[in-house]
Amino acid sequence: MPVPHGTPAETISPAEIIRAQAAVLGLELTDAQLPGVLDNAALLARYAALVNAVPLPDTCEPAFEYTP
Template identity: 45%
Template sequence: MTAEEQLVARAAALDLTVPEEYRSEIMRNLALIGQYEALVNAVDLPERLEPAYEYHP
């Protein structure tokens, strides 16, 4: 199953339709999100670290 077919199947499971003219942009966005996912998952966080409950820029 291609990535586009997976997109259509997942959308159908949520009772959504993805218009043909938007599919390439959606696929590009999903690829970018996948790259972000890989970056986040590459960070090794030890179990002893506590979560930050507030963000202070």
């Protein structure tokens, strides 16, 4: 069920958000998949907070073509 335009963000459930994110990628989450995906997305959000908590200089580039 699409979320109506103008719906306050705080009233949108995590399930609705994750289904919308999935739709952008051409994925349709089933009811069986949803709990596990929500759990893993929450875990990734906690890890993202840990990484984002470290201030990095603007000159710090992504480690593409990484050489140890």
